[in-house]
Amino acid sequence: MPQEGPDENGACTPQCIWFRCGKQVLQRRGNMHWCSWLEDKCVGPSCAYAVCARRKLMPENRCGLVLKRVTTDIYRPDDFGVHIKLRGKISRRVGDEDIV
DSSP states (O other), rough: OOOOOTTTTTTTTBBBBTTTEEOOOOEEEETEEETTTTTEEEOOGGSSEETTTTSSSSSGGGBBSSSSOOOOSSSOOGGGGOOOOOHHHHHHHHOOOOBO
C-alpha cells in the first residue's frame, strides 16, 4: 500500500508515493515493486536510478521530508555596526555625535 514519506527509521522506501524510477521501469505489482529493466524486485533508493519526485532523496538513502535543517549564525547583529559622521548643516542640527 503506498505511503507518503519514509519508513519508521527515516529511510526512503519504494512504497512512498513520491518514489520514482529514473528509467521509468518501476511497476507496482500488488504489494511488491518490480523493476522490469532487471526483471527483479526493486532495490529501492540504493539503485542508481532512484529519484524522489519532491527532490528530497538525501545521501545514505535518507528521506529529506523528515530531516530538520540545523543552521547557526556566524555573525551576530552587533557585528554590523554602521557609523556615519555627518558634516555641514545636518551635523549642527543633530549635534556632533556619530549616528549609529
